[in-house]
Amino acid sequence: MAYEPVIGLEVHVQLKTVSKMFCGCTTEFGGAPNSHTCPVCLGFPGVLPVLNKRALTEAIRAALAVGCKVSGKVKFHRKNYFYPDLPKDYQISQYDEPLSEHGCLKIKTGGAEKTIRIKRVHMEEDAGKLIHEEGGGSSFVDFNRSGMPLLEIVSEPDINSPEEAYQYLTDLKLLLRYLDVSDCDMEKGSLRCDANISIRKKGEAGLGTKAEVKNMNSFKAVKSALEFEFERQVKCLEAGERIIQETRLWDPDKGLTASMRSKEEAHDYRYFPEPDLVPFALESGLIDAERKNLPELPEARKARFVGALGLPEYDAEVLIQDKGTADYFEECVKFYNKPKTVSNWLMGDVSGYLNAKNLSVRDSKLKPPGLAGLLKEVDSGKISGKMAKDIIIEMLDTGKDAGAIISEKGLAQISDSGELEKFAEEAIAENAKTAEDFLKGKDNALMFLVGQVMKKTKGKANPAAVNKILRDKLSK
Amino acid sequence: MEDKVRYVARLARIKLTDGEVGLFSRQLDGILGYVDKLNRKLDIQGKAPPMSHPHEASNSFRADEVKPSLPPEKVLANAPQKKGDFFKVPRIIEE
Numbered sequence: 126m127a128y129e130p131v132i133g134l135e136v137h138v139q140l141k142t143v144s145k146m147f148c149g150c151t152t153e154f155g156g157a158p159n160s161h162t163c164p165v166c167l168g169f170p171g172v173l174p175v176l177n178k179r180a181l182t183e184a185i186r187a188a189l190a191v192g193c194k195v196s197g198k199v200k201f202h203r204k205n206y207f208y209p210d211l212p213k214d215y216q217i218s219q220y221d222e223p224l225s226e227h228g229c230l231k232i233k234t235g236g237a238e239k240t241i242r243i244k245r246v247h248m249e250e251d252a253g254k255l256i257h258e259e260g261g262g263s264s265f266v267d268f269n270r271s272g273m274p275l276l277e278i279v280s281e282p283d284i285n286s287p288e289e290a291y292q293y294l295t296d297l298k299l300l301l302r303y304l305d306v307s308d309c310d311m312e313k314g315s316l317r318c319d320a321n322i323s324i325r326k327k328g329e330a331g332l333g334t335k336a337e338v339k340n341m342n343s344f345k346a347v348k349s350a351l352e353f354e355f356e357r358q359v360k361c362l363e364a365g366e367r368i369i370q371e372t373r374l375w376d377p378d379k380g381l382t383a384s385m386r387s388k389e390e391a392h393d394y395r396y397f398p399e400p401d402l403v404p405f406a407l408e409s410g411l412i413d414a415e416r417k418n419l420p421e422l423p424e425a426r427k428a429r430f431v432g433a434l435g436l437p438e439y440d441a442e443v444l445i446q447d448k449g450t451a452d453y454f455e456e457c458v459k460f461y462n463k464p465k466t467v468s469n470w471l472m473g474d475v476s477g478y479l480n481a482k483n484l485s486v487r488d489s490k491l492k493p494p495g496l497a498g499l500l501k502e503v504d505s506g507k508i509s510g511k512m513a514k515d516i517i518i519e520m521l522d523t524g525k526d527a528g529a530i531i532s533e534k535g536l537a538q539i540s541d542s543g544e545l546e547k548f549a550e551e552a553i554a555e556n557a558k559t560a561e562d563f564l565k566g567k568d569n570a571l572m573f574l575v576g577q578v579m580k581k582t583k584g585k586a587n588p589a590a591v592n593k594i595l596r597d598k599l600s601k
Numbered sequence: 602m603e604d605k606v607r608y609v610a611r612l613a614r615i616k617l618t619d620g621e622v623g624l625f626s627r628q629l630d631g632i633l634g635y636v637d638k639l640n641r642k643l644d645i646q647g648k649a650p651p652m653s654h655p656h657e658a659s660n661s662f663r664a665d666e667v668k669p670s671l672p673p674e675k676v677l678a679n680a681p682q683k684k685g686d687f688f689k690v691p692r693i694i695e696e
């Protein structure tokens with residue numbers, strides 16, 4: 126009997142603010158332990174949290190972008206539990222009235238489009254960070270992360286394969302980066318993902334007992350953990366065992382998930398309304414204003430690249446995967462209106478160079494007018510496409526413009542027919558037999574002669590021009 | 602009620618004597634009994650939404666601006682145990 130996994134993902138992203146959610150401490154990454162803390166985020170008695178307005182507007186933008194209905198009222202709850210990284214012994218979160226509900230994200234796997242429903246998008250604060258002493262009996266707590274503004278995005282269990290989970294995460298991350306509401310950097314902890322997974326026989330509609338899988342530190346790890354967990358649950362059922370509802374931790378070194386063995390009552394959070402924060406009634410117009418301010422999102426941009434700029438699907442798909450690259454591409458097209466040519470260069474030589482040096486296109490010394498300038502030199506016949514490939518490397522290295530490099534190195538292609546005629550005559554004279562072969566109908570003899578002229582000009586001759594001159598001379 | 606009191610006390614990490622469990626159970630029974638009476642006598646179904654805060658919502662935001670954090674010696678001044686700039690606690694994950 127074939128089984129299929131039923132997966133729901135909970136994604137936490139850190140919103141891009143300069144200060145924390147309820148206090149003025151910096152959100153900067155790093156810093157000495159506990160150096161970005163104050164009485165509010167340390168949970169000292171008697172302090173009052175005050176909501177960061179930017180965190181709220183960013184949360185609204187993200188909620189709208191995934192098609193959620195945003196509530197006009199924002200209410201916070203206390204989620205109560207004891208853990209050393211949680212100084213107040215409760216986390217300020219949202220409960221029965223989340224910021225927004227009922228959205229969706231369209232993903233594409235293996236050519237098929239699928240809609241993953243999003244149950245809710247809500248705000249909450251982050252906890253601190255625990256470091257466990259190597260071999261000792263202590264843990265150390267750093268509260269720099271305590272009180273960071275988080276957005277929790279909860280999907281419905283609409284995901285039916287580890288690949289779909291991977292694609293959902295990739296698309297969600299891209300969307301959030303377009304919105305500029307989060308860096309979505311898993312290494313820095315600004316994006317985290319937990320997965321709920323159960324299995325059922327293919328074709329059935331019910332839901333089985335689920336396990337929650339945590340501790341994945343990359344999208345690939347999410348995929349691997351889900352692949353493992355699916356297999357584990359299938360084996361479990363086939364052996365006649367029951368799946369236990371539990372939290373399991375992914376171990377990337379061993380490549381398996383293991384039960385965290387936590388106490389049941391730890392899940393009774395006794396939510397109650399946060400008395401320190403009055404409910405917020407969003408001023409009318411705020412939601413609409415944020416909706417109007419949404420930037421062009423990845424899907425729409427891709428459609429425009431294909432429709433208005435005539436790019437192939439594939440090119441458009443590659444270019445939109447990074448907002449910086451897509452912006453850069455559009456700027457180039459402003460200066461040089463042949464989108465496909467620009468795309469070829471960006472996806473080829475330019476990205477090859479940048480990837481090797483681990484640079485983003487934004488940091489590169491080659492600016493859009495520079496690339497446009499180079500391509501215009503190719504079009505004018507001043508340099509060949511092959512020469513341009515060398516010149517662009519120097520442009521990327523130094524930031525000089527194409528014209529300067531061409532004249533500095535004397536790279537300009539010789540298209541001047543007077544000069545080329547001289548070289549052509551020499552080549553014919555020196556290779557009389559080949560010239561005769563050509564006249565007898567051996568067409569590739571001409572290519573040899575072109576090669577001779579190229580050699581005489583150290584590769585600077587315009588091959589098309591040489592070809593024409595040789596033909597003219599020989600047919601006389 | 603005594604079971605509930607013991608359960609909530611455990612959730613809140615509060616140690617209660619048997620005498621205290623009895624006392625709080627009686628007190629809570631009294632309070633809940635009164636609320637239940639209100640529930641039965643007053644028909645507010647659909648007439649008043651549940652109230653989570655005593656006064657009307659008035660939005661109070663702060664601008665996204667960084668303010669100075671506490672100096673490290675103040676942060677750790679009340680820490681029962683510390684190590685360098687860290688708070689030190691008993692090890693939390695069993696291996």
Ligand SMILES: [Zn+2]
Nearest residue numbers: 148150163166
């Ligand atoms: Zn703080």
